[in-house]
Amino acid sequence: MIKKGIFYTSILLTVAFISSGFKPYNSPINFGFRVDENEKLLYVFPSQNSINYFSLDAPFKGRHFIGYKDAIAHKESQGKYKKINTLGYLGKYQFGVETLKSIGIHDSSTFLNNPKLQEKAFITLLSKNKYELRKYIKDFEGKVIDGVKITESGILAAAHLGGTGSVKRFLNSRGAKKCKDEYGTSVRTYLRDFGGFETHAIKAIKNAKVK
Incomplete structure (x- = not known):
């Protein structure tokens, strides 16, 4: 019984650990365009930290x-x-x-x-x-x-x-x-x-x- 308890507990802990990686991130950012203090059109990227990007200030708009x-x-x-x-x-x-x-x-x-x-x-x-x-x-x-x-x-x-x-x-x-x-x-x-x-x-x- 003890071995079975340990086995099932291990399974539950493993599932809980894996599931935690799929929890949605509640970001306060409103994705889209905005105009900065210099009236330049900018795109709000999914991260608040600009260091996460390579000096990007616009999305890839292609030929649209x-x-x-x-x-x-x-x-x-x-x-x-x-x-x-x-x-x-x-x-x-x-x-x-x-x-x-x-x-x-x-x-x-x-x-x-x-x-x-x-x-x-x-x-x-x-x-x-x-x-x-x-x-x-x-x-x-x-x-x-x-x-x-x-x-x-x-x-x-x-x-x-x-x-x-x-x-x-x-x-x-x-x-x-x-x-x-x-x-x-x-x-x-x-x-x-x-x-x-x-x-x-x-x-x-x-x-x-x-x-």
Whole structure:
């Protein structure tokens, strides 16, 4: 009897020990995105200790639209909503005042202090530019011009940089016209760096306005 008691006790202790390894960890973290004190978009990882990661501050977004937005924002302003550059371009995606007016935003101060409005403005401008460039997207997507494979996402990013006119000139000239912005960044660079992202869900809307 004593031997049997020891045997069953050992089994119970072993099961209890193994089971303890499968208890859920009640983490107080709310997983997802947040904006830090410098207005930089960060991802909350499953650990509170940053030392557990190798200097990561964003998830692996791949070529999805969220990655597209984040990549453009980083290029334009390091993701800062209140950024104003030396030429007066505003916000996370660096809008010019006239561009804002074209999508129905006339108060640049309100725009600069409203992250949600900036996100809406970005989507709205994409929709507007997609409509204006719909023929170019259809005719040039998949072709290689000046060593760059042309994609819809690249075209829309280049239009955000230099306007639809610059994109049309570059594509119509088959890359001969090297259109650049005031800082020297070329349409070709945006076509290359932002090509291949998922933007097909963006609706092409004539004269799109922020609602």
